[in-house]
Amino acid sequence: xxxxxxxxxxxxxxxxxxxxxxxxxxxxxxxxxxxxxxxxxxxxxxxxxxxxxxxxxxxxxxxxxxxxxxxxxxxxxxxxxxxxxxxxxxxxxxxxxxxxxxxxxxxxxxxxxxxxxxxxxxxxxxxxxxxxxxxxxxxxxxxxxxxxxxxxxxxxxxxxxxxxxxxxxxxxxxxxx
Amino acid sequence: xxxxxxxxxxxxxxxxxxxxxxxxxxxxxxxxxxxxxxxxxxxxxxxx
Numbered sequence: 001x002x003x004x005x006x007x008x009x010x011x012x013x014x015x016x017x018x019x020x021x022x023x024x025x026x027x028x029x030x031x032x033x034x035x036x037x038x039x040x041x042x043x044x045x046x047x048x049x050x051x052x053x054x055x056x057x058x059x060x061x062x063x064x065x066x067x068x069x070x071x072x073x074x075x076x077x078x079x080x081x082x083x084x085x086x087x088x089x090x091x092x093x094x095x096x097x098x099x100x101x102x103x104x105x106x107x108x109x110x111x112x113x114x115x116x117x118x119x120x121x122x123x124x125x126x127x128x129x130x131x132x133x134x135x136x137x138x139x140x141x142x143x144x145x146x147x148x149x150x151x152x153x154x155x156x157x158x159x160x161x162x163x164x165x166x167x168x169x170x171x172x173x174x175x176x177x
Numbered sequence: 178x179x180x181x182x183x184x185x186x187x188x189x190x191x192x193x194x195x196x197x198x199x200x201x202x203x204x205x206x207x208x209x210x211x212x213x214x215x216x217x218x219x220x221x222x223x224x225x
Contacts, residue, residue, distance in 0.1 A: 074213060085201045087202075121217060125209060157219045
């Protein structure tokens, strides 16, 4: 009997997660309408590839969501080098940073559509990149915080809800269900 | 903490379902990932 109840609860949770996933996707796409690149996704929604294109060059980018702990994934993205490695630290300077970052945001939405109960941690490849992420989160916080919890890792190694003018070592984001 | 299988001294491989593609991280990228893993562990301990 108890198992029966658990099954119903699990099914309800799944339905809730699906509803949530499609809702955030629609609403955030609408409110964050910025140009982004078309990308390819792996069937498990953990790897994405796209090309960053400018007049001068085309750079192949890879976004990877890899498990760190049971419910925690790391978001990493960078350029695919000529020898087939991902370089998180490279500064591409292809004059399309906003478009690239918006593409990463789109992949994040797809990730959460599939992994609604997971959490995502990410950090900039340098202090200035981490500050850039902070400013992007600040810019979209009013929309994003309706659907996601965002936390920062402070200098004294604590987690706290994201605050606009606070420096953080890294960020944690997960859906509000 | 899950560790990616080590390929050689500088690179790590990520197995994905993307058409069986495999990706390796540059050494610096791996260092960044390791640093973040340690930070996450430390923060998990501090928030217990």
